[in-house]
Amino acid sequence: xxxxxxxxxxxxxxxxxxxxxxxxxxxxxxxxxxxxxxxxxxxxxxxxxxxxxxxxxxxxxxxxxxxxxxxxxxxxxxxxxxxxxxxxxxxxxxxxxxxxxxxxxxxxxxxxxxxxxxxxxxxxxxxxxxxxxxxxxxxxxxxxxxxxxxxxxxxxxxxxxxxxxxxxxxxxxxxxxxxxxxxxxxxxxxxxxxxxxxxxxxxxxxxxxxxxxxxxxxxxxxxxxxxxxxxxxxxxxxxxxxxxxxxxxxxxxxxxxxxxxxxxxxxxxxxxxxxxxxxxxxxxxxxxxxxxxxxxxxxxxxxxxxxxxxxxxxxxxxxxxxxxxxxxxxxxxxxxxxxxxxxxxxxxxxxxxxxxxxxxxxxxxxxxxxxxxxxxxxxxxxxxxxxxxxxxxxxxxxxxxxxxxxxxxxxxxxxxxxxxxxxxxxxxxxxxxxxxxxxxxxxxxxxxxxxxxxxxxxxxxxxxxxxxxxxxxxxxxxxxxxxxxxxxxxxxxxxxxxxxxxxxxxxxxxxxxxxxxxx
Ligand code: FAD
Numbered sequence: 001x002x003x004x005x006x007x008x009x010x011x012x013x014x015x016x017x018x019x020x021x022x023x024x025x026x027x028x029x030x031x032x033x034x035x036x037x038x039x040x041x042x043x044x045x046x047x048x049x050x051x052x053x054x055x056x057x058x059x060x061x062x063x064x065x066x067x068x069x070x071x072x073x074x075x076x077x078x079x080x081x082x083x084x085x086x087x088x089x090x091x092x093x094x095x096x097x098x099x100x101x102x103x104x105x106x107x108x109x110x111x112x113x114x115x116x117x118x119x120x121x122x123x124x125x126x127x128x129x130x131x132x133x134x135x136x137x138x139x140x141x142x143x144x145x146x147x148x149x150x151x152x153x154x155x156x157x158x159x160x161x162x163x164x165x166x167x168x169x170x171x172x173x174x175x176x177x178x179x180x181x182x183x184x185x186x187x188x189x190x191x192x193x194x195x196x197x198x199x200x201x202x203x204x205x206x207x208x209x210x211x212x213x214x215x216x217x218x219x220x221x222x223x224x225x226x227x228x229x230x231x232x233x234x235x236x237x238x239x240x241x242x243x244x245x246x247x248x249x250x251x252x253x254x255x256x257x258x259x260x261x262x263x264x265x266x267x268x269x270x271x272x273x274x275x276x277x278x279x280x281x282x283x284x285x286x287x288x289x290x291x292x293x294x295x296x297x298x299x300x301x302x303x304x305x306x307x308x309x310x311x312x313x314x315x316x317x318x319x320x321x322x323x324x325x326x327x328x329x330x331x332x333x334x335x336x337x338x339x340x341x342x343x344x345x346x347x348x349x350x351x352x353x354x355x356x357x358x359x360x361x362x363x364x365x366x367x368x369x370x371x372x373x374x375x376x377x378x379x380x381x382x383x384x385x386x387x388x389x390x391x392x393x394x395x396x397x398x399x400x401x402x403x404x405x406x407x408x409x410x411x412x413x414x415x416x417x418x419x420x421x422x423x424x425x426x427x428x429x430x431x432x433x434x435x436x437x438x439x440x441x442x443x444x445x446x447x448x449x450x451x452x453x454x455x456x457x458x459x460x461x462x463x464x465x466x467x468x469x470x471x472x473x474x475x476x477x478x479x480x481x482x483x484x485x486x487x488x489x490x491x492x493x494x495x496x497x498x499x500x501x502x503x504x505x506x507x508x509x510x511x512x513x514x515x516x517x518x519x
Contacts, residue, residue, distance in 0.1 A: 092146020
């Protein structure tokens with residue numbers, strides 16, 4: 001039986017197995033040669049003090065002990081070619097993990113995705129970055145893997161259900177992610193590694209008898225007597241099934257409009273909106289690690305900050321150490337930012353959404369749009385930003401202190417946002433209540449994180465797709481839509497997830513409920 005230990009070591013020791021083994025031996029008062037293997041189970045950084053430590057939980061095996069095989073295996077998926085079909089609209093994390101779960105439960109997923117496969121999608125991302133052309137079906141949000149593919153691939157969630165999280169992480173490892181994601185307290189995969197994992201998931205879905213249709217935008221949900229009958233695609237093709245998982249993400253505005261038009265119950269939902277701030281990574285390292293240089297053994301530092309400003313929460317969102325700001329518009333005529341990083345997080349800049357919580361009352365000027373009021377509020381800001389920055393994929397940008405002091409920045413240095421920036425007073429992009437909170441909030445951030453409030457930080461506007469502006473209500477037990485039998489609103493777009501892991505968990509949950517209802 002291995003001995004389980006929890007202890008702290010320096011980053012240098014944590015990074016080198018021989019040093020770690022030596023230190024464990026010292027702690028246990030035994031010779032290093034008596035220890036066969038230190039199996040690290042969990043690792044996290046403790047940066048609360050100047051001397052940074054790594055917390056480790058490990059199993060220690062002594063010579064002669066049998067080392068437990070912890071290899072991760074995929075479930076034994078059955079072949080579902082001739083089983084009951086379930087339509088899954090959207091191949092984001094919610095849709096893909098729903099499809100895998102359906103197969104495990106002996107049902108046949110037909111995944112219908114408006115965008116292209118990961119490879120085809122890459123060309124369209126290039127076109128956004130280089131030529132400022134946004135394809136409405138293939139972009140940073142739409143296409144195989146959904147918004148999760150060309151993302152940072154951070155894999156943590158505030159979900160308290162650790163079991164569910166571990167299950168998703170283990171499936172990701174089964175499909176090729178590094179087993180390190182099971183160990184790190186804040187795991188991430190990186191944009192360079194995600195596409196292959198997503199492609200392997202798709203290949204498994206097809207191999208076990210599911211179907212995956214790309215470039216197939218759903219334009220109608222077929223309903224008779226308040227019960228789902230299937231979907232219609234943009235080319236007129238119809239697919240029939242009595243069960244439909246709708247996992248179209250927070251940017252599928254046409255789906256929200258379709259539901260509203262068909263008088264299928266949807267509700268406006270509060271979300272958060274703001275800017276994406278970019279600092280030199282070295283500055284964030286200095287602030288977070290209280291050091292001049294990070295050294296060889298610590299990862300580029302992340303940060304997380306929240307303040308109450310004028311009674312509202314202003315906080316960091318989807319922080320990407322060593323990352324890049326991405327153009328995430330889903331239609332021409334708008335600009336939207338978000339961030340990603342490669343697996344090594346080795347870019348020179350750190351970026352984070354800095355957003356302010358919105359309330360339903362903020363959408364009052366858009367009340368005529370009913371449940372789409374929040375979506376129209378969001379759209380308005382994205383379109384205004386587009387016009388102010390020169391009607392390309394360039395974004396309005398301003399230095400952080402200049403923004404707080406209402407000064408247009410004389411010049412904006414080159415940032416990681418490839419399409420480029422235009423110097424704009426960002427107060428022009430947002431409603432005044434939001435601007436005021438952000439102007440004050442950045443000053444407060446600077447008081448908590450010394451050095452954060454600086455003109456070396458460049459704000460890009462807007463960060464507007466933080467979560468869905470709409471909720472599609474569902475029965476909390478059956479997960480079926482409140483009015484439409486067979487319709488399962490799922491994932492981030494329906495308002496039940498906020499990130500890759502929680503979307504994947506929600507996809508699995510919907511699949512389980514469908515299997516239960518058919519049993
Ligand atoms: P989505 O991933 O949005 O998937 C929805 C899918 O539905 C899309 O593929 C879309 O093309 C398809 N679709 C839409 N309409 C239709 C239609 N009419 N017909 C057919 N298909 C349709 N989250 C994290 O947890 N960690 C991160 O590090 C992280 N970084 C991010 C970085 C970027 C650049 C972006 C854009 C997002 C990031 N996110 C991150 C958020 C995360 O990607 C989402 O929370 C997650 O992908 C939501 O999953 P989903 O399946 O619910 O929806």
